[in-house]
Amino acid sequence: MNARILEADVGVVGAGPGGMAAARRLAAAGLQVVVLDEGQRAGGQIFRQLPVGASGHDRIAEPPSHEHGHRLIEHFERAGMDRRHGASVWDARPGRLWFEQGGESWLLRCQKIVLAPGAYDRVVPFPGWTLPGVMTAGALQVMVRGFGVVPGRRALVVGSGPLLLPTVASLVSAGVQVVAALEASSRWRALRALPAVIGNGARRREALWYAKKLLLAGVRLRWGWTVFGCEGDGRVQRAVIGKVDRAGRPRRDTARAIDVDVVGAGFGLVPSVELGLHLGCASRHDAARGGHHLVVDDAQRTSVAGVFAAGEICGIGGAEVAMAEGELAAAAVLHELRGAPIDAALRRAVAAERRAADAMLAAFAPMPGLHELASPDTIVCRCEDVTAQRARAAAALHGSSLRAVKMGCRAGMGPCQARICGPSLQAIANARPDEVMDRPIVQVPLKVVRSETIVDAPRD
Amino acid sequence: MSGRIEGLGERPVVTITFGGRQLAAFEGDTVAMALWADAQVALRQSSRNGAPRGVFCNMGICYECLVIVDGVTVRGCTTLVRDGMVVERGGKP
Ligand SMILES: Cc1cc2nc3c(=O)[nH]c(=O)nc-3n(C[C@H](O)[C@H](O)[C@H](O)COP(=O)(O)OP(=O)(O)OC[C@H]3O[C@@H](n4cnc5c(N)ncnc54)[C@H](O)[C@@H]3O)c2cc1C
Ligand code: FES
Numbered sequence: 161m162n163a164r165i166l167e168a169d170v171g172v173v174g175a176g177p178g179g180m181a182a183a184r185r186l187a188a189a190g191l192q193v194v195v196l197d198e199g200q201r202a203g204g205q206i207f208r209q210l211p212v213g214a215s216g217h218d219r220i221a222e223p224p225s226h227e228h229g230h231r232l233i234e235h236f237e238r239a240g241m242d243r244r245h246g247a248s249v250w251d252a253r254p255g256r257l258w259f260e261q262g263g264e265s266w267l268l269r270c271q272k273i274v275l276a277p278g279a280y281d282r283v284v285p286f287p288g289w290t291l292p293g294v295m296t297a298g299a300l301q302v303m304v305r306g307f308g309v310v311p312g313r314r315a316l317v318v319g320s321g322p323l324l325l326p327t328v329a330s331l332v333s334a335g336v337q338v339v340a341a342l343e344a345s346s347r348w349r350a351l352r353a354l355p356a357v358i359g360n361g362a363r364r365r366e367a368l369w370y371a372k373k374l375l376l377a378g379v380r381l382r383w384g385w386t387v388f389g390c391e392g393d394g395r396v397q398r399a400v401i402g403k404v405d406r407a408g409r410p411r412r413d414t415a416r417a418i419d420v421d422v423v424g425a426g427f428g429l430v431p432s433v434e435l436g437l438h439l440g441c442a443s444r445h446d447a448a449r450g451g452h453h454l455v456v457d458d459a460q461r462t463s464v465a466g467v468f469a470a471g472e473i474c475g476i477g478g479a480e481v482a483m484a485e486g487e488l489a490a491a492a493v494l495h496e497l498r499g500a501p502i503d504a505a506l507r508r509a510v511a512a513e514r515r516a517a518d519a520m521l522a523a524f525a526p527m528p529g530l531h532e533l534a535s536p537d538t539i540v541c542r543c544e545d546v547t548a549q550r551a552r553a554a555a556a557l558h559g560s561s562l563r564a565v566k567m568g569c570r571a572g573m574g575p576c577q578a579r580i581c582g583p584s585l586q587a588i589a590n591a592r593p594d595e596v597m598d599r600p601i602v603q604v605p606l607k608v609v610r611s612e613t614i615v616d617a618p619r620d
Numbered sequence: 621m622s623g624r625i626e627g628l629g630e631r632p633v634v635t636i637t638f639g640g641r642q643l644a645a646f647e648g649d650t651v652a653m654a655l656w657a658d659a660q661v662a663l664r665q666s667s668r669n670g671a672p673r674g675v676f677c678n679m680g681i682c683y684e685c686l687v688i689v690d691g692v693t694v695r696g697c698t699t700l701v702r703d704g705m706v707v708e709r710g711g712k713p
Contacts, residue, residue, distance in 0.1 A: 198680055198698065200648070205679075211648025213631040220625070246700075248680075280681050292661035292674030299678030302697075306678075307653040308625040334625050394672055395661050432681075542676070543683060543713050545668040575683045575713045580676075608683070610692070 164266040165618050168194040168242065170493055171257045171270035173249050173435060176204015177229060177479045178276035178471025180236040181486030182493075183243075186274075189494050193241040194268050196259050198248045198607070202233050205278055205298065206479045208306045209233070220305050221329035223369040225362050229479065249277075250605035250613070252439050254466045258617050260609040267618040272466050272493045275436055276486060279429040279450060279472035282526065282583050285540050285548070286533040288390030288399075289425070297327040297426025304330040311336055312422030316399050318387040319426035320344040321524040322353075322478075325370035325381075327424050332377040339418055341374070342385035344404055344427070345524055350383065353523035356516050362480070363516070387425065388415050388533060396423055408527025428524060429476045430583055434602045436473055440464050443599060448518065448525040449475030451583055452600060458507055459492035460485055468492060477517035484509040531587040540588055541581040543574020551589040560592040566601065575608050577601070622659050634703035645701045652678065652685045652696035655707075663687055663696050664710035686710030 172183045175197035187193045201209040207229040210216070237243070244261055251258040257268040281296035288294065293312065297319055303309045315336045317327050320343055328341050343350070357363045374381065388400040388410055402414040431453040433443055442455045442463035453475035460468045468489040471482030488510050494500040534540060536549035546569050554568030562585060565571060572578030572585055582600055586593060605614060631646040638655055645654030652663065652675050662672030664686045676684040678697050685696035688708040696707075 200700070210628060211631065211646070213648060214629045214646075216628045248698075280677060280679065290666070290671065290673060292663075292672050295674075295676045295678065299675055302678040303653065303656065303675075304625070307649060307657075308628040309653050309657045310623045310625060311656075312622060395674070539668070542666075542673070545666055576681055579681045607680070608695070 164264060166194055166242070166266060166268045168192045168268060168270045169497060170272045170274060171196065171268045172274045172276065173257065174204065174276035174278055174471070175199065175202040175236070175243065175245070176276060176278050176471060176482060177206060177232065178278070178482035178486040179204070179274065180232050181483045182274045182276065182470055182490040183241055184232070184236045184239050185487055185490035186493060187239040187241040189498070189500070191494070191497065194270065195241060195243045196247040196249050196257065196268070197245055200245050202236055202243065202245070203229070207233060208302065210306065210308055214308055220308070221326065221333040221373070223366045225366045232483065248607040248609060249435060250607045250609045251617070252435055254439060254464055256620070260613040263610060265613040265616040265618070271497065272468065274489050274493065275454070275467065275469045275473055276471045276482065277432040277435055277473055279431050279476055280579060281426045282428040282430045282450065283425055283580060284427050284530045284533060284584055285538050285581070285588065286387055286389055287535050287538050288392070288396065290539050290542060291390055291392050291396045292394065293392070293396035293421060294390050294423040294425065297323055297424040300327055300422070300424040301330050304334045310334045313337060314339050314420045314422070316340050316342070316387065316401070316418065316420045316423045318342040318423070319428070320527065321426070321428045322520065323426055323429070325374070327426065328379055329370055329373045332373060332379065336422070338377065338379045339420055340401060341379050341381045342387065342401060343381055343383050344386045344408055344527055344530060345383065346406060347383040349406070350523050353520045356519035360516050363520070386410070386530065386533070387423065390423055396420065399423055404527070405529060408529030409532050427530065428526060429472060430579070431472050431475060433473055433600065434577065434606050436462060436467070436469060437600060438602045438604070438606060439467055441467060441469070445598070446475060448522050449477070459495070459502055460489035461492060476521060477514055481510070481513040481517050484513045528587060531584055534588055540585060541571035541574065543576050544570045546571040548588050551585060555589040555591045560590070561594050562586045562589070562591045562598045563601070565589045565591050572601070577603060622656055624657055634701055636701050636705040636707055638707045639709060647701070649701045650697050651687055651689070651699045651701055651705070651707055654701050655696065662709070667712040683713040686713055
């Protein structure tokens, strides 16, 4: 029995912009802080660092606006706190976080918890999406910017939303030829994001930086296009692409094939809410913010006492939102533990960043017609190998709610806990929407860990 | 097809074995990235006609990259390489 128990004032989950901003402020105020992050280095998704020993980030597609992110990493790494990388949080209760690190089972006892676990890619199933070489847009970014690995020779990037640009930029920097970059939204729909981009200096500079990067590489973003399917023997070798209508429905008459050896697909992001839901925090569904996200008050407090949240878990908004919310969450924790007043400027900053992000993301809200890409024998749930047809049959047979579909055909019941298929399962199975029943089902362990970790877990 | 971006600094080299074949990786690589750089894209077989699956999310959430290391099934994209590590293809999650 290897009981490892830690004590701290605050436990922070996630070392992305949200978690780093919160932890740095809390540590600066003299609180004892433990930060737990599954990744090997600080930075989270956006400011991802290469492994220790490697360097040269400026050459891997980082816009100038990322500089303040790297400054935040510096401050975060200099601040006095217990930073734990490679630490997966798999169970939680208010005041308690259970995690596995280096194969060992740990418990952190703390007075307050700040959740900043970020988000992951939203993917829409299409024929051939299970072939090796077809992956999320985020996976490509991690490959290039996190490990300096070249994804392939000829890439297709598809999806919707602002993250297609950094994905293309990463590939270009890695010397990959981006054969096509397809945005499912129409140019007209995307124009709605323009005021939010132009009206914000940092966003405007970033967009221009990416536009220049694409122009120099000769990559043209095509609006109103997407992937219809992928083919290949043992790995992706071809993709069929074509136009979609305004709802995202494929226009089959426009289909054409291209040769590619790697495909990155990202149709927006989904908040990583599992920890919050498991803790009992209230959530809300908002399509433009990525689906289910935690509800917080004007000081980043969730509905559960002692649990705070910052960043994408409160709804997709990007790194600026995450940082502002991290600062505010820290101020609220300091208010509760030390009686320090909460600076109104922090609240204003969060509100302003959220407004700007909402305005931009509204132009890329999920397009329901994209669910028609899946053919009857397309696998929807990759863990359990459930096809679209079987999911539909389960909906017809077991009652039409999403939960009944899951019970009926095991879709969404595998180890990924529906993180991949969840956002599209309902639409593809024609299940009836139900605000309460559709909340993601979360189970302990929230991350798959060794069985010894669970058996050895220190109780309280 | 794949490989490494050049000029990103030196990291110690380690050797791992995948499916009985030895290959070189860098310290700090995950198993999945070391294999990808070596053009090994199929990491597990699905239960359905044994179709190959590979890295999908590359951030630990999808479980498509399952491999067996020292008899234990792990996610290739969150497991770091170790010198002398023996890796086999994974199966159903
Ligand atoms: C793959 C990917 C690439 C992205 N690239 C860009 C980009 O180039 N530009 C851009 O503007 N935005 C990008 N984004 C958007 C990104 O979500 C935000 O901009 C920003 O990183 C969000 O900050 P955050 O602090 O909320 O979460 P994140 O930065 O996602 O950080 C969350 C951290 O929590 C950790 N974590 C989660 N769950 C657990 C757990 N149970 N136990 C332990 N640790 C856990 C994760 O390992 C991660 O490091 C990307 C998103 C993704 C998913
Ligand atoms: S690729 Fe998704 S968990 Fe490893």
